Every structure is written in structure tokens, then in C-alpha cells.
Amino acid sequence: MPKGQPVAVPDDGLTTRQRRTRPLLMVHTGEMKGKSTAAFGMALRAWNQGWNLGVFQFVKSAKWKVGEESAFKALGELHESTGQGGPVEWHKMGEGWSWSRKAGTEEDHAADALEGWREIQRRLAAETHDLYVLDEFTYPMKWGWVDVDEVVDTLVNRPGHQYVVITGRDAHPKLLDAADLATEMTKLKHPMDAGQKGQKGIEW
Numbered sequence: 001m002p003k004g005q006p007v008a009v010p011d012d013g014l015t016t017r018q019r020r021t022r023p024l025l026m027v028h029t030g031e032m033k034g035k036s037t038a039a040f041g042m043a044l045r046a047w048n049q050g051w052n053l054g055v056f057q058f059v060k061s062a063k064w065k066v067g068e069e070s071a072f073k074a075l076g077e078l079h080e081s082t083g084q085g086g087p088v089e090w091h092k093m094g095e096g097w098s099w100s101r102k103a104g105t106e107e108d109h110a111a112d113a114l115e116g117w118r119e120i121q122r123r124l125a126a127e128t129h130d131l132y133v134l135d136e137f138t139y140p141m142k143w144g145w146v147d148v149d150e151v152v153d154t155l156v157n158r159p160g161h162q163y164v165v166i167t168g169r170d171a172h173p174k175l176l177d178a179a180d181l182a183t184e185m186t187k188l189k190h191p192m193d194a195g196q197k198g199q200k201g202i203e204w
Helices: 016-020 035-048 067-082 109-126 138-142 148-156 173-178
Strands: 025-029 053-057 088-092 131-135 163-167 181-184
Touching (some): 035 131, 035 163, 053 067, 109 131, 109 148
Parallel strands (some): 025 181, 131 163
């Protein structure tokens, strides 16, 4: 898109403003790092616009402290105290979803992931958030923990003005077909190739 201009304008009956503000379904996939990082960059811009953010991490351990989590929780607290930005909710599978009555129990991962997806469906129906970050959600889809067709149908037919970004490797072809924006992170070089482990401030 040279200078931010679309190559073609579809004959869809929408005005330029309507097309520009149409809520997007976005997917960040591929083998290289940066998928979640890019999604959280979008979330940061959305927070600055005053959007209501909902982050749902489907694979990362609840005990794994993620730098973005601390930062966004601080931004959520800033919003609560000053009104700046937008509200933030952050949920991690593995510690018991915060809305679950069984918080803290050792639930099966597949059942836990499905309950997380059911809550997202409820929130989409209620138009709870402006932007949903479904971090590493491609894996429950790949492993059969959630039904791919149901996920795609729910996301494509979500009501209102809700944006969704999904991260993770091996995104299902049906999800990619449904997405408005799909990015594949391709590895050219990585420090791990030279035996170097992750670094504070870069990986977490």
C-alpha cells in the first residue's frame, strides 16, 4: 500500500469512513518470535485510544511472569485512577480463569482452554471489549481442544465493533481464510541458532 493508500477500492457499498473503521480479525502466525509482541503493540495503541482491552493467554503458564502483563496491568490501574487510556483485563489459563468457580484446581488443559473460549464467546456476544488479544490461541485449535469451525463462525459473525487478534504457530487454514489481516513471522536469523538463550527485556 504505497503511502498508506489501498491498491483497489471494492464495490461494497461502504463509505470510506465505514470501510476504514470496519473491525478486523487479525492473525499473527509463523515460526519466528514476535507474534505476541506485535499483538501487544496493537493493544498498546488501542489502549491509547481509550479502547477496552481483553487479553487471554491460552498456553503460557500462570507462573510465568510476562513483561507485557505487568505493563498492561499498570496501564489498567492508570486508567482506573486517572481515566487515561482504556480499561484492561488480563487472563491466563493455568491459574484458573478469573471468572471460573474452580479457580486454583488442577483442571485438564483441554477443558480449561474450552472454558476460556466459552467465556470469550460470552464476551463477544455481550460486546464487552473493543480489542481481544487471544494469545497462542492457534494451539488449542490445532490440538482439537476447541472446534475450528465454531471458532471461525463465532469470530466472523461477532456483533458490534470488536477487533480480535490471534497469535501462535500453525494457524488453521480456515482461520487464515476468515482473517482480514494475516501475518507470517518468518525466521531469517535468531540468537538461539548460535546457542544463546532468551534475554531479560527481549523475551520477557
